[in-house]
Amino acid sequence: MFLRRLLTRIATTLVTLLGVAVIVFAVIRIVPGDPVAMMLPPGATEADIARLNAFYGLDKSIPEQFFIWLGGVVQGDFGTSITTRQPVLGLVLSRLPATLELSIMALVIAVALGGLVALTGTRLRYTRTEGALDVANGMALSVPDFLWGLVLILLFGVLWPVFTISGRVSPQLVPEFATSFFLFESVVRLRFDLWLDLVQHMLMPALALAIPLAAIIGQLLKQSLKETMHLDYVTLARTKGYSENHVILREALRNAVLPTLTLIGVQFTFLIGGTVIIERLFSYEGLGNMAIDAVINRDLPLIQGIVLLFALLFTLVNLAVDLLYAVLNPRLRHA
Amino acid sequence: MSFLKIRDLSVILRGTNHRLLRGVSLDVGATEVMGLVGESGAGKSMIGKAVLGILPRSAKIVGGSIELDGVDLLKLPPRQRRHLIGQKAALIPQDPLTALNPARRIGPQIGDRLVDILGWEKARARARTEEILHDVHIPQPDRVLRAYPHELSGGMRQRVLIASAFAAEPRLIVADEPTTALDVTVQKQILKLIFEMQARHGTALLFVTHDLGVVSKICQRLTVLYGGLVMEEAEVGAFFEAPQHPYSRALLAATPRHTDPTADLTPVPEAVIALAQRAVADADLRWHS
Amino acid sequence: MLDGRSLVKRTAGLRLWLSAGWLTALVIGAVFAPWIAPQDPLMQDLFTSRLPPFWMDGAEPGYWLGTDSLGRDVLSRILYGGRVALIVALIAGTATALIGATLGLIAGYYRGWTDMVISRLVDIWMAFPPVLFAILLIAVMGTGLTSVVVAIIVIDWTRFARVVRAEAMAQGAMDYVASAQVAGRGRMSTLLTEILPNVLSTIIVLLTLEMGIAVIVEAILSFVNLSVSTDDPTWGGMIAEGRLSIHQAWWVLVFPLVALFLTVLSFSQLGEGLKDRFDPVLN
Numbered sequence: 001m002f003l004r005r006l007l008t009r010i011a012t013t014l015v016t017l018l019g020v021a022v023i024v025f026a027v028i029r030i031v032p033g034d035p036v037a038m039m040l041p042p043g044a045t046e047a048d049i050a051r052l053n054a055f056y057g058l059d060k061s062i063p064e065q066f067f068i069w070l071g072g073v074v075q076g077d078f079g080t081s082i083t084t085r086q087p088v089l090g091l092v093l094s095r096l097p098a099t100l101e102l103s104i105m106a107l108v109i110a111v112a113l114g115g116l117v118a119l120t121g122t123r124l125r126y127t128r129t130e131g132a133l134d135v136a137n138g139m140a141l142s143v144p145d146f147l148w149g150l151v152l153i154l155l156f157g158v159l160w161p162v163f164t165i166s167g168r169v170s171p172q173l174v175p176e177f178a179t180s181f182f183l184f185e186s187v188v189r190l191r192f193d194l195w196l197d198l199v200q201h202m203l204m205p206a207l208a209l210a211i212p213l214a215a216i217i218g219q220l221l222k223q224s225l226k227e228t229m230h231l232d233y234v235t236l237a238r239t240k241g242y243s244e245n246h247v248i249l250r251e252a253l254r255n256a257v258l259p260t261l262t263l264i265g266v267q268f269t270f271l272i273g274g275t276v277i278i279e280r281l282f283s284y285e286g287l288g289n290m291a292i293d294a295v296i297n298r299d300l301p302l303i304q305g306i307v308l309l310f311a312l313l314f315t316l317v318n319l320a321v322d323l324l325y326a327v328l329n330p331r332l333r334h335a
Numbered sequence: 336m337s338f339l340k341i342r343d344l345s346v347i348l349r350g351t352n353h354r355l356l357r358g359v360s361l362d363v364g365a366t367e368v369m370g371l372v373g374e375s376g377a378g379k380s381m382i383g384k385a386v387l388g389i390l391p392r393s394a395k396i397v398g399g400s401i402e403l404d405g406v407d408l409l410k411l412p413p414r415q416r417r418h419l420i421g422q423k424a425a426l427i428p429q430d431p432l433t434a435l436n437p438a439r440r441i442g443p444q445i446g447d448r449l450v451d452i453l454g455w456e457k458a459r460a461r462a463r464t465e466e467i468l469h470d471v472h473i474p475q476p477d478r479v480l481r482a483y484p485h486e487l488s489g490g491m492r493q494r495v496l497i498a499s500a501f502a503a504e505p506r507l508i509v510a511d512e513p514t515t516a517l518d519v520t521v522q523k524q525i526l527k528l529i530f531e532m533q534a535r536h537g538t539a540l541l542f543v544t545h546d547l548g549v550v551s552k553i554c555q556r557l558t559v560l561y562g563g564l565v566m567e568e569a570e571v572g573a574f575f576e577a578p579q580h581p582y583s584r585a586l587l588a589a590t591p592r593h594t595d596p597t598a599d600l601t602p603v604p605e606a607v608i609a610l611a612q613r614a615v616a617d618a619d620l621r622w623h624s
Numbered sequence: 625m626l627d628g629r630s631l632v633k634r635t636a637g638l639r640l641w642l643s644a645g646w647l648t649a650l651v652i653g654a655v656f657a658p659w660i661a662p663q664d665p666l667m668q669d670l671f672t673s674r675l676p677p678f679w680m681d682g683a684e685p686g687y688w689l690g691t692d693s694l695g696r697d698v699l700s701r702i703l704y705g706g707r708v709a710l711i712v713a714l715i716a717g718t719a720t721a722l723i724g725a726t727l728g729l730i731a732g733y734y735r736g737w738t739d740m741v742i743s744r745l746v747d748i749w750m751a752f753p754p755v756l757f758a759i760l761l762i763a764v765m766g767t768g769l770t771s772v773v774v775a776i777i778v779i780d781w782t783r784f785a786r787v788v789r790a791e792a793m794a795q796g797a798m799d800y801v802a803s804a805q806v807a808g809r810g811r812m813s814t815l816l817t818e819i820l821p822n823v824l825s826t827i828i829v830l831l832t833l834e835m836g837i838a839v840i841v842e843a844i845l846s847f848v849n850l851s852v853s854t855d856d857p858t859w860g861g862m863i864a865e866g867r868l869s870i871h872q873a874w875w876v877l878v879f880p881l882v883a884l885f886l887t888v889l890s891f892s893q894l895g896e897g898l899k900d901r902f903d904p905v906l907n
């Protein structure tokens with residue numbers, strides 16, 4: 001049963017990814033305009049164009065081109081970046097850890113912050129504090145990460161400059177790292193000096209990404225907690241002598257979390273999507289920043305690769321959340 | 336000496352001056368079984384909830400006292416009150432399907448209070464949990480301990496809840512229509528189990544029901560409630576021989592005889608209802624002035 | 625008695641009025657920009673570069689909110705930038721609503737294979753990072769108002785399609801739809817006269833929210849210099865410039881940011897307010 005669910009889910013994921021590939025390909029090849037002309041720097045000769053056409057297989061038919069390209073992609077050949085003349089896959093993978101670490105840090109902050117808001121709101125339900133929290137939460141919800149990023153830059157970069165608002169890590173520290181997972185590595189190697197420098201750089205962009213998601217989690221989780229607090233088993237726990245805090249944390253929270261969890265999946269993909277502009281805003285050297293550079297330099301193979309990687313990431317996150325949901329819900333697990 | 340002593344308890348619907356309980360007084364002796372009867376909406380559950388400190392937010396206590404083992408609960412700060420109730424009283428809820436936490440295993444749901452509120456060692460609490468499951472005639476207690484609620488039938492879950500209520504050796508148990516949500520086939524067994532456990536542990540029991548037949552068999556005394564007002568409070572023997580209040584008589588007449596289930600129910604006559612409502616109005620008049 | 629719910633409710637009206645007020649002021653400012661704006665928004669003058677706003681030392685009359693590093697008047701540029709923002713909000717918002725809602729209605733009402741195709745497409749679309757997708761589209765199509773509008777439609781039609789599909793499905797299951805069909809009405813006519821009016825309030829709410837989103841997407845695009853054009857003043861462009869000179873002239877960043885912030889917040893508060901109005905269950 002569980003296995004069948006898993007297989008169906010993987011099959012739909014593959015269909016989605018194929019669709020993504022078709023669209024990425026179509027956007028770049030079918031949209032009016034000569035892709036090669038766009039790739040070339042101004043002042044290129046006819047011979048340059050012909051050579052490039054042949055190099056990218058652009059002299060073949062569109063479907064043919066698609067399958068050649070797709071065949072390459074499946075084997076890990078994403079083509080060659082036009083600006084750097086390096087394989088796209090290598091470039092993209094070198095930046096992926098930075099974006100992953102930023103996204104995960106933002107997710108952790110969002111869950112912690114949103115959870116705190118929901119728990120406080122539930123504990124103080126039907127008071128003025130809850131109302132004030134709701135209003136603030138509503139505002140946080142309706143302002144996107146880009147604006148939060150700018151606000152944070154103003155507050156903590158200029159007015160009260162305690163955080164670095166540019167880059168991923170102090171440049172002189174880069175040689176200290178053996179892998180591209182800086183944050184992870186600093187923890188594993190217990191290099192808290194490095195860790196501190198990283199966090200000092202990452203906290204602001206991560207917070208900008210986290211605030212809208214935290215607000216959504218806060219809103220949904222609180223609503224579901226408040227509903228749970230009326231249920232009989234919660235009442236029964238009260239008669240056992242448990243305090244309200246204990247009742248919320250141990251009886252209500254676990255059951256209230258499940259509906260929030262599926263939502264976090266979709267929202268986490270939005271958060272990852274948000275890294276594109278947030279990385280730009282904070283000059284953070286991740287995939288998103290690379291993507292915008294690629295667009296500005298008209299490096300289409302690189303853009304293709306990055307978009308595909310993002311799409312893969314999104315679908316994997318959704319898949320993971322689905323499975324996690326099945327594992328966490330005892331009723332689904334045993335049914 | 337009564338273990339639970341309620342005096343003149345008034346509960347209102349918050350934001351109005353409509354009373355849901357109208358000066359209720361009630362005693363339950365230390366090992367006594369007290370039946371609490373009345374039509375639905377009479378306020379039986381309100382009394383039980385007030386005693387256990389779980390009134391809904393929409394209800395508010397505005398007067399009276401609830402003494403548990405000589406301590407007035409309403410004078411204690413909320414945290415202490417809840418702790419004291421957890422130590423001395425327990426609830427057997429109405430609906431076993433919703434009264435167990437679906438995300439937690441059965442064992443901890445029974446044993447948690449022993450450790451957290453009574454301060455027992457973990458091992459002792461675990462042994463006690465297994466023992467009490469055995470006492471309520473659950474086969475394979477060690478398996479049930481590790482089960483989740485959805486793996487058990489309704490009757491099983493009600494047994495678990497009874498076990499949970501008795502596990503901490505409370506001095507008072509409130510059972511709020513503990514069989515109405517169950518299949519007719521298991522109702523009798525569960526009732527039998529509750530009274531078997533009560534007798535064995537010598538616990539005071541406040542038994543909420545609308546079934547006078549059950550009261551006649553098991554309770555020592557009973558209280559008849561109408562509109563949040565006590566109509567009559569009597570020894571069971573005396574009551575069934577000669578109920579004093581006209582409303583009680585009507586209620587008794589309306590109870591189907593077990594000997595002849597096909598016999599028509601006698602509806603409570605309107606004149607009697609009018610009388611009961613008159614009593615309610617009088618009580619309100621006195622209260623508001 | 626004052627409890628949490630009523631605090632949210634009590635300020636709801638106020639928030640709605642503030643939002644409507646700001647948007648009205650913005651519309652007026654944008655429409656009459658040529659008459660209101662104290663300066664030419666494009667005029668550069670290095671002698672008046674980085675003038676601070678009026679209350680600070682060194683401010684010059686006529687430059688209320690200061691000037692940027694090229695000496696261009698910040699207030700005038702905000703007013704003209706508001707034009708771009710509102711035009712994009714209006715055109716892109718409406719077009720997205722039309723296209724997304726149409727697809728959603730068709731999928732939700734006709735079901736069957738149309739629904740399957742549209743739903744599958746929505747799934748695929750959900751796998752794209754929206755901002756990157758928009759940037760990619762602009763890169764391929766070139767900058768300009770049309771490109772910005774098309775990009776917003778392409779990345780956001782699913783928002784309408786998903787919600788409207790679900791609503792149309794729910795409405796389609798209602799008795800009145802069945803009775804309309806029993807009465808011999810055509811499918812298309814039922815869709816337009818029975819279903820559409822019932823999902824219209826949802827569409828209007830979404831449209832209001834979408835306008836806020838369009839404003840922010842335009843700002844992001846102009847922030848990375850991929851919007852209407854590189855010359856016209858835009859809020860995003862001003863923010864990008866302000867970000868660079870943030871330590872020398874904070875006002876170049878702060879004022880367009882405030883304008884953007886208030887506009888986005890107002891659209892969303894307005895949308896939420898309308899939602900409460902339309903949904904009697906919540907009141």
Ligand SMILES: Nc1ncnc2c1ncn2[C@@H]1O[C@H](COP(=O)(O)OP(=O)(O)O)[C@@H](O)[C@H]1O
Nearest residue numbers: 355374375376377378379380381382391393394
């Ligand atoms: N959560 C609640 N909020 C407001 N009023 C309630 C609530 N629960 C019960 N009541 C009212 O309180 C009165 C007594 O209810 P209850 O104690 O449940 O009656 P019983 O248990 O005797 O059937 C009824 O009039 C009922 O309408």
Ligand SMILES: [Mg+2]
Nearest residue numbers: 379380381511
């Ligand atoms: Mg009841």
